Amino acid sequence: MPVNLTTPAAAELLPVAGVSLGTAEAGIKRPDRKDVLVMQLCAGAQVAGVFTTNRFCAAPVIVAREHLAQPDGIRALVVNTGNANAGTGEQGMQDARATCAALAGLLGCKPSQILPFSTGVIMEPLPVAKIAVGLPRAVANAVEDNWFDAAHAIMTTDIVAKAVSKQVQIDGKTVTVTGMSKGSGMIHPNMATMLGYIATDAVVAQPLLQQIVSEAANRSFNCITVDGDTSTNDALMLIATGKSGAVVDEANSAALQAVVTEVATVLAQAIVRDGEGATKFITIKVEGGRDEAECKKIGYAIAHSPLVKTAFFASDPNLGRILAAIGYAGVGDLDVDTLSLYLDDVLVAESGGRAASYREEDGQRVMQQSDITIRVVLNRGTVNATLWTCDFSYDYVKINASYRS
Amino acid sequence: MPVNLTTPAAAELLPVAGVSLGTAEAGIKRPDRKDVLVMQLCAGAQVAGVFTTNRFCAAPVIVAREHLAQPDGIRALVVNTGNANAGTGEQGMQDARATCAALAGLLGCKPSQILPFSTGVIMEPLPVAKIAVGLPRAVANAVEDNWFDAAHAIMTTDIVAKAVSKQVQIDGKTVTVTGMSKGSGMIHPNMATMLGYIATDAVVAQPLLQQIVSEAANRSFNCITVDGDTSTNDALMLIATGKSGAVVDEANSAALQAVVTEVATVLAQAIVRDGEGATKFITIKVEGGRDEAECKKIGYAIAHSPLVKTAFFASDPNLGRILAAIGYAGVGDLDVDTLSLYLDDVLVAESGGRAASYREEDGQRVMQQSDITIRVVLNRGTVNATLWTCDFSYDYVKINASYRS
Numbered sequence: 001m002p003v004n005l006t007t008p009a010a011a012e013l014l015p016v017a018g019v020s021l022g023t024a025e026a027g028i029k030r031p032d033r034k035d036v037l038v039m040q041l042c043a044g045a046q047v048a049g050v051f052t053t054n055r056f057c058a059a060p061v062i063v064a065r066e067h068l069a070q071p072d073g074i075r076a077l078v079v080n081t082g083n084a085n086a087g088t089g090e091q092g093m094q095d096a097r098a099t100c101a102a103l104a105g106l107l108g109c110k111p112s113q114i115l116p117f118s119t120g121v122i123m124e125p126l127p128v129a130k131i132a133v134g135l136p137r138a139v140a141n142a143v144e145d146n147w148f149d150a151a152h153a154i155m156t157t158d159i160v161a162k163a164v165s166k167q168v169q170i171d172g173k174t175v176t177v178t179g180m181s182k183g184s185g186m187i188h189p190n191m192a193t194m195l196g197y198i199a200t201d202a203v204v205a206q207p208l209l210q211q212i213v214s215e216a217a218n219r220s221f222n223c224i225t226v227d228g229d230t231s232t233n234d235a236l237m238l239i240a241t242g243k244s245g246a247v248v249d250e251a252n253s254a255a256l257q258a259v260v261t262e263v264a265t266v267l268a269q270a271i272v273r274d275g276e277g278a279t280k281f282i283t284i285k286v287e288g289g290r291d292e293a294e295c296k297k298i299g300y301a302i303a304h305s306p307l308v309k310t311a312f313f314a315s316d317p318n319l320g321r322i323l324a325a326i327g328y329a330g331v332g333d334l335d336v337d338t339l340s341l342y343l344d345d346v347l348v349a350e351s352g353g354r355a356a357s358y359r360e361e362d363g364q365r366v367m368q369q370s371d372i373t374i375r376v377v378l379n380r381g382t383v384n385a386t387l388w389t390c391d392f393s394y395d396y397v398k399i400n401a402s403y404r405s
Numbered sequence: 406m407p408v409n410l411t412t413p414a415a416a417e418l419l420p421v422a423g424v425s426l427g428t429a430e431a432g433i434k435r436p437d438r439k440d441v442l443v444m445q446l447c448a449g450a451q452v453a454g455v456f457t458t459n460r461f462c463a464a465p466v467i468v469a470r471e472h473l474a475q476p477d478g479i480r481a482l483v484v485n486t487g488n489a490n491a492g493t494g495e496q497g498m499q500d501a502r503a504t505c506a507a508l509a510g511l512l513g514c515k516p517s518q519i520l521p522f523s524t525g526v527i528m529e530p531l532p533v534a535k536i537a538v539g540l541p542r543a544v545a546n547a548v549e550d551n552w553f554d555a556a557h558a559i560m561t562t563d564i565v566a567k568a569v570s571k572q573v574q575i576d577g578k579t580v581t582v583t584g585m586s587k588g589s590g591m592i593h594p595n596m597a598t599m600l601g602y603i604a605t606d607a608v609v610a611q612p613l614l615q616q617i618v619s620e621a622a623n624r625s626f627n628c629i630t631v632d633g634d635t636s637t638n639d640a641l642m643l644i645a646t647g648k649s650g651a652v653v654d655e656a657n658s659a660a661l662q663a664v665v666t667e668v669a670t671v672l673a674q675a676i677v678r679d680g681e682g683a684t685k686f687i688t689i690k691v692e693g694g695r696d697e698a699e700c701k702k703i704g705y706a707i708a709h710s711p712l713v714k715t716a717f718f719a720s721d722p723n724l725g726r727i728l729a730a731i732g733y734a735g736v737g738d739l740d741v742d743t744l745s746l747y748l749d750d751v752l753v754a755e756s757g758g759r760a761a762s763y764r765e766e767d768g769q770r771v772m773q774q775s776d777i778t779i780r781v782v783l784n785r786g787t788v789n790a791t792l793w794t795c796d797f798s799y800d801y802v803k804i805n806a807s808y809r810s
Contacts, residue, residue, distance in 0.1 A: 055739045056732025056757075087728040089742070089758025122725025123759050232729050306711075306801070314806035320527025323492040324637050327461025334460045337494070352461075353494025354528050396711070397799050401719035 003281040003370050003390065005273035007161045010148035014165040014176045016199040018042035018241025022142030023153040026134030028127055029082030029120060034153035036131060038103065038138040039077040039197065045241045047074040047115070048210035050217045052234040058086030059096040059126075060116040061233060067100070067112045075109040077197070077237065078138075079117040080131055081156050081182075084193060086232035087123035095126040102132040106139050119156055119182065119193040119233050151180035154195060157399060158182050162270040168259045173246040175202045177259050181267035194221060196236040196267050201244035202256055208249065212257050213238035220264035223387050224272050236264070272388045277395030280312045283373040284387045288380060294331045295385035298376060301329035302389075309392030312372070317363030319348050326376060335380070342375040343367070408686040408775050408795065410678035412566040415553035419570040419581050421604040423447035423646025427547030428558040431539030433532055434487030434525060439558035441536060443508065443543040444482040444602065450646045452479040452520070453615035455622045457639040464490045464497035464531075465521040466638060468505065472517045480518040482602070482642065483508050483543075485525075485536055486561050486587075489598060491637035492528035500531040507537040511544050524561055524587065524598040524638050556585040559600060562804060563587050567675040573664045578651040580607045582664050586672035599626060601641040601672050606649035607661055613654065617662050618643035625669035628792050629677050641669070677793045682800030685717045688778040692789045699736045700790035703781060706734035707794075714797030717777070722768030724753050731781060740785070747780040748772070 024036040041047070047068065051061050067074065078099060085092045100114040107114075118126065151161040163180040179198035204212070217236050238260065240248075248256045273281050284302055289295035302308055305325040311318040322341060326334070341349040346362045349355055366372055429441040446452070452473065456466050472479065483504060490497045505519040512519075523531065556566040568585040584603035609617070622641050643665065645653075653661045678686050689707050694700035707713055710730040716723040727746060731739070746754040751767045754760055771777060 054729065054732040055734075055736065056728045056741050084725070087725045087754065087758050089756050092758060121723070122729055123754065124725070232732060310802055310806045313802065316806070318526070320489070320492045320529070323461045324459065324527055327459040327637060331460070336461050349492065349528065351494050353492055353497060392802060394799055394802050397715055397718065397797060397802060401715045401721070 001279070002160045002274040003278050005160050005270055007151070008163060012165060013147040013163050014167070014178050015144035015147070016176050016178050016241060017144065017201045017243035018045055019199045019239060020142040020144045021146040021150040022138040022140065023149055024134035024138040026080070026130045028080055028130055034149070035081045036134040036138050037079040037150050037153040038135065038142060039150070040107065040139070040142050041075055041239060042241050042243065043073070045074065045239055046204055046206045046209050047237060047239050048206060048213045049235055049237040050214055052232060054232045056087055056232050058084055058118060058233045059088055059092035060085055060118045061235065062093065063096040063100065064115040064117065064235065067115055070112045072110055072113050074115055075113040076103055076107055077115045077117065078103050078135070079119070079154050079195065081119050081154060083118055083120040083124055083126050084122045084233050085118040085126040088125060091125060095128045098128045099126070099131055103135050103139070106136055115237070117195055117233070117235055119154070119195055122232060147178055147180060154180065154182040156182060156193070157276060158274055160270070160274050162267055162274065164263055164266045166259045166263055168255050170202060170248060170252065170255050171246040173244050175200055175244050175246045175256065177263050179263045179267050181271055183271040193233040194271055195234070196221060196264065197239070198237070198260060198263055199239040199241065200256065200260070201241050203242040203245065203247045204240040204256070205249070208253060209238055209240050212253065212260055215257060216261040216264040219261050220268040224268050224389065269388055272390050275390035276399045277393040278390035279370070279393055280391040281371045282312060282389050282391065284389065285373060285375045285384065286378065287375065287384045288378040289383045289385070290381035292383055292385055295383055296387070297331055298326055298329040299385055299387040301325040302374060303387050306392055312367065312391035313393045315364070315367040317343070317360060317367050319343065319363060322374060323349060334378075338379045340377040340379070342377070344373050406684070407565045407679040408683050410565050410675055412556070413568060417570060418552040418568050419572070419583050420549035420552070421581050421583050421646060422549065422606045422648035423450055424604045424644060425547040425549045426551040426555040427543040427545065428554055429539035429543040431485070431535045433485055433535055439554070440486045441539040441543050442484040442555050442558040443540065443547060444555070445512065445544070445547050446480055446644060447646050447648065448478070448480070450479065450644055451609055451611045451614050452642060452644050453611060453618045454640055454642040455619055457637060459637045461492055461637050463523060463638045464493055464501040465523045466640065467498065468501040469520040469522065469640065472505070472520055475517045477515055477518050479520055480514040481508055481512055482520045482522065483540070484522040484559050484600065486559060488523055488525040488529055488531050489527045489638050490523040490531040493530060496530060500533045503533045504531070504536055508540050508544075511540055520642070522600055522638070522640055524559070524600055527637060552583055552585060559585065559587040561587060561598070562681060563679055565675070565679045567672055567679065569668055569671045571664045571668055573660050575607060575653060575657065575660050576651040578649050580605060580649050580651045580661065582668050584668045584672050586676060588676040598638040599676055600638070601626060601669065602644070603642070603665060603668055604644040604646065605661065605665070606646050606651070608647040608650065608652045609645035609661070610654070613658060614643055614645050617658065617665055620662060621666040621669040624666050625673040629673050629794065674793055677795050680795035681804045682798040683795035684775070684798055685796040686776050687717060687794050687796065689792045689794065690778060690780045690789065691783065692780065693783040693786055694788045694790070695786035697788050697790055700788055701792070702736055703731055703734040704790055704792040706730040707779060708792050711797055717772065717796035718798045720769070720772040722748070722765060722772050724748065724768060727779060728754060739783075743784045745782040745784070747782070749774070749778050
């Protein structure tokens with residue numbers, strides 16, 4: 001069950017003027033399920049994004065990157081679930097292009113003005129004909145006040161639809177930022193497709209928009225995964241329609257940056273909270289490091305340790321497993337005698353071993369919680385890093401051993 | 406259940422002249438269980454070894470390294486299960502030294518002539534008093550023909566005791582090599598303690614013995630784990646008693662190297678076959694790489710992917726998950742269009758996608774086997790690497806969520 005996570009009410013999701021969303025049931029993998037989303041953008045909307053670095057990146061990722069680079073402007077995004085169109089070779093490229101062409105025909109734009117996204121099973125051919133049948137319906141039912149429905153349409157193994165809205169005053173006007181995400185294969189998030197779409201009605205030039213989305217990704221989606229270890233299909237897109245008239249430029253971008261990062265963080269954390277089989281949400285803070293790289297190395301070593309994760313699942317304060325993970329994280333000159341380990345407010349270890357003040361019942365008390373913070377204080381510098389992860393349960397295995405069936 | 410693995414009969418384990426083994430039930434973690442092993446070595450025996458690189462390495466590892474470096478010669482090794490004496494700070498160091506002192510008192514040698522080893526729970530104080538009570542019994546019942554009993558005494562979550570003997574003709578004489586290992590936490594082997602002890606009656610000078618054990622470790626134990634990502638307690642020791650009179654030097658070391666590597670490989674693979682919850686033994690061959698590093702990167706990415714491992718558990722040929730792992734392995738200039746992926750003899754993928762000849766039923770047939778080979782042909786060089794791993798089952802979570810209880 002998702003950890004302290006619920007889908008916002010539809011009324012809490014604010015439309016972004018200039019973005020209309022429509023969905024369809026195309027029967028891509030199974031019937032009676034919304035599996036196609038079309039997001040239509042107003043003329044002049046700017047789009048920026050960050051994509052997976054996987055060498056086996058999916059065909060839609062290659063096509064989306066290519067289309068983003070052309071000068072005509074993006075008029076629509078199309079997302080299908082049920083099939084990742086990854087590991088599909090030349091046929092996959094043709095299928096991604098055919099999907100764009102079909103939607104462009106309906107919208108009266110160029111195929112290169114469409115960004116395609118896919119998520120689902122890898123190495124199966126994309127059923128383009130089914131998608132083509134669904135597209136007219138998704139175009140026909142598009143409205144701006146439809147983020148709730150859209151967030152449901154992009155779910156795969158997600159239990160909870162993930163979306164959030166924030167507003168901020170910029171340039172004397174109210175700016176809306178609404179976003180949604182999908183993804184739940186979180187134990188090694190690198191292999192689960194994470195998709196995120198955030199839109200704002202601010203006026204932002206594309207190069208600045210790209211800076212904002214890159215920074216937001218680094219502080220959110222990239223803190224729930226190993227940097228660079230991304231799935232074949234991961235993408236986070238940021239759209240600025242300009243409809244609010246609020247102009248954001250280099251000089252005043254901090255306010256929009258903050259709210260976009262906040263929205264991205266909510267969406268990224270929601271993916272962890274809905275992690276496959278998750279029963280605990282774990283925040284990992286590594287403090288007092290020499291640089292961000294070593295803080296993240298240690299954080300990821302803890303976050304990816306199956307032994308740590310199963311101990312959290314069992315609510316068992318077998319906290320030596322965390323020390324072991326810190327020790328093999330690859331920080332070669334780490335002095336284990338000067339670091340401290342906390343579980344929430346409980347000092348667990350210092351001076352290379354268990355803290356004298358530590359009592360098993362204190363560790364046990366924290367381990368019973370559903371939200372837990374692991375804090376490692378390195379005492380060798382001034383840099384901090386925060387990551388988020390979840391525990392590792394029977395249900396993770398169950399879900400992933402039966403995903404295709 | 407262990408995958409195609411059984412303990413050899415006691416009669417198949419050949420004694421090594423100069424090494425006598427005794428065990429005791431010291432009640433370290435629970436009663437009625439052999440948990441202390443003492444290996445006594447004849448005067449003049451040479452000892453070499455490789456140890457964990459974990460920064461939180463256990464106190465016995467620090468002490469064993471220190472004692473190996475002194476010139477008086479090693480007269481005994483002592484192993485306890487039930488407690489790793491890791492993450493135990495200064496007290497842990499005192500406890501490891503106290504264990505050596507207690508045994509040295511019984512054997513009439515210096516404490517620095519004893520090598521201590523511990524495996525079990527991390528961050529709990531070592532119950533030295535219990536061990537001290539067990540030691541006289543383990544010394545009293547020591548005999549050379551006792552490897553079967555010894556291999557059982559070092560087990561923790563192992564289901565099957567792991568040991569093997571080989572013989573080889575060197576210098577006109579029969580040389581015996583007998584070894585044993587323990588370890589079964591294999592999904593991330595870096596956190597399971599793997600201990601291995603191999604003895605031979607050949608005459609080998611210590612520097613050459615060190616070369617032989619390092620090379621053997623690189624071809625065996627280091628192929629079932631991420632290099633450098635080792636537990637707090639990992640150790641592989643090689644003992645040469647010289648009792649056969651067969652002299653091994655730089656010029657003729659190939660024969661002994663080969664048989665030690667073979668013994669180490671059997672012991673290392675046994676750890677995978679007895680992997681916690683394992684139902685499949687998976688050999689990963691990465692061929693045609695530019696260097697060993699890139700072959701191993703790709704091999705480890707596959708071997709550590711929970712999604713790949715759960716698919717094997719389910720016997721589900723969801724083989725796109727292997728492509729995804731290859732893609733994020735971190736080989737930046739990898740051309741996915743020129744590599745090939747095989748499952749045993751079945752060509753699964755080439756040219757960036759599923760092979761035209763691939764049929765689901767062929768993949769399904771191989772996935773049903775208990776021993777499976779994944780072969781990735783990179784077609785960009787001449788270097789190969791082989792790793793061994795296992796699948797990922799409900800039982801892995803069950804075992805590790807309840808290990809302490």
